[in-house]
Amino acid sequence: MKTDVITMSRLRTPYITIVLSFFGFSLLLFAVCPARAGIQRPFPQHVAYTPGTIKPNHVTQTQLDNAVTAFYIAWKTQYLKTGDSEGCQPGRYYVRFSPSGPTIAVSEGQGYGMIITTLMAGYDSNAKTYFDGLYWYYKDHPSQNHPYLMAWKQVTGCVTPADENGSATDGDMDIAYALLLADAQWGSAGAINYRQEALNVMQAIMAQEINPNTWSIMLGDWVEATEPTYYYGTRTSDFMLNHLRSYQAASGDARWGQVLATTYNLIHAMQTTYSPPTGLLPDFIQNLNSTPQPAASSYLEGPYDGHYYYNACRDPWRIGVEYLLSADSRAKAAADAINTWIRNKTGNNPANIRAGYYLNGADLPDNDYTTMAFVAPLGVGAMVDASNQAWLNSLWNLVVSQALEGYYEDTLKLLAMLVMSGNWWTPSASSSYLLWMK
Template identity: 25%
Template sequence: MVSSIIKYILVLLLFTTASLPSYAAFNASPPTQGAFFNGKYRNLAAEFGKTNGIDKLNQGFNSMFGYNGKQQLYYAYSENGQYKAHYIRAINPTSGDDIRSEGQSWGMTIAVMMNKQEEFDNLWRFARRYQKNSWSHSDPNKQGVYAWQLKFDSNGYVYKNDDGPAPDGELYFAFSLLNADARWGSQGEFNYYDDAIEILGVIRNKLMEDSIIRFSPYLDNLTDPSYHIPVFYNYFATRVSSNHERDFWNSAATKSRVFLKNHFTKVSGNPHWNLPTFLAQNNGEPIIDYLFNGQANPGHWYEYDAWRVAMNVATDAHLYGAESWHKDTINSLLGFLDYDKNASSDKCYKQLYSYGSAETQQCAGTGQKATNAVATLASTDSSIATDFFNDFWSESQPTGDWRYYNGCLYMLAMLHVTGNFKLY
């Protein structure tokens, strides 16, 4: 009798174990060959045992691009009662809503990765018509670039509030268009490929200095570390037609990686505690204090733009191949934030830092958690990676007044961590 019970229990355990879904454990040794070469895109959600990754991704897209009024960022634009296009609305309760090249290009990137051509075309139609500057603009630096900020007049019509460029917008525009060409071809309403090549020319000729992306075409030896996505440049190199252009973009990728390595060397330890800064010189030296009128944040702050640097480093490691500097950078950055989280009385790391001390007592929000979840693609610390990933995964899609930036980063991160941010 006892023997029969034991056999029954063993069979039951065997059946139960065999019926459980199996997941690959978190890979604490990021591959040295990137998905750019082998097409193997990591699914972090699956590595961490999450079974609802695709459902959350689809739900996130439907909420961002739907008409729910809570998480929605995708809006139709009409003039005189006639529909024209769609835009990504930057909800801003303090200064009034606006439209940014950053958000428009992110929206296009999300749409192409989700294989949503209609939404992609609606956004691109708006960007071409309302954000792009004329080639006959009186300022040569602004010819052919995309105005970084549009606002709404009293009649609800858009106008260029600042027609200067924010070069990360151009980078994502070109990146999304080349992927659109690869996925859908360029025989429809738009020639995605030709439009992308035109933007690459603008980036090269107006928005780079010695092959390094500029913060502004009016300020020399100044870059924004969050604009550095080296694997984008390598991808551009595979899509251009001439050897000369190919060499340029591959060289730009190399210089961008050198910049990032130099920058993180210069912010290691006290007083920066391994946190990237808002602005830097081209050699990676952090910029301290204010440089120009209207600058929102001192250059030495780890702040909103700077959140994205960790995501960009990990994206480079994942798509192009993890090197020691990628892993060291992410381990050090997440390590400090993890230390501060455990050491602080409110048990959280903060949104803003200056020289290693918190500039605000406000805990990290969804957008910052999103970028740090992507950062775990280059982490070699399973325990810390698990904490940062779960911090993001437990977040709801942003709603309310500040949902623009947090919501865009949420969706970009969902693409990355489910293995759906790809190079086509």
């Protein structure tokens, strides 16, 4: 048994610990941490990921960091907006979804923005102000089904449409994770108790967005058991494996471990049964109560719901982060399968990555363009093995060379760049509440 010892140098704050040693092992009984002030994990962090993983090595660490900060400035200018012009409450911020359309924000974007601003604290002196403004915007727009989940869409006037007031699970999961990061970054003794709010959101997710029969992640809190088509369905871009670990570490709720196990089982089932040549996952999976399979056409969003499209394109990022931070071999196996296929498919030229594929690797119709929504997440997936070094370097070059595209593409690009540069960290490594053994 190995004990992780929480040190003063890691937390940059005094700790009082009691340690018992016996039979060659150390047991950490408790740790008392006073309220923390200031920034605990300022950008850049240069996280030591799982041994054997890689980062782009054809540029210096300073160049990696500078690329992140430059794109963060561009992203913030383009998408991080104050709510004043939309009639929101004072001090609110939101991540702009559409520059001209009626939809101004979605919960997914709020979660992304909250993660980004927390990770950029230290570089951006206003990061906490932005984070808190994003948080209060989330609080202003609760789902009709639970006050700690967010209504998935708001439109002009800072209002939630009456027929769009349920949640989308991915936004809620990222919001909960961002609140854990905020507790680790700034502590929870201020105006917002980030830790307690994170626990509240996690409890709401467990109650409303986790299927208690299959321990699978549901599409949103609008799904009811009376609709088995959706009740036993899931969205693979919600497979935030490392989030689930952080939830369990923060809450002590073993049910998150069951959700993690189910999620891994679904990844394995899809890759071995439906996409053995490619490792690709579909946007949606259905029939989780019997034989899980890729969703039928137009299951929820469109004709490519059962293929690797604009939801599943995020999967290499989520799977890659899991291996980088947890060293779980299941994540590496899943990422390796995708890496092997995409490198062969493109001839090791990232410029040949296209916007969507059938699970067998064939091109989807009208996919003949390159977008960061598909390219950038593959950069994170490539980090799991040193054999991908040249491929990763090429991916990085393509990512940093691209101009702004749109909210979704650019936000995924920035999130992926944070990981690829070594600046993605888990709250479990630094937060005041963590006490664990493994």
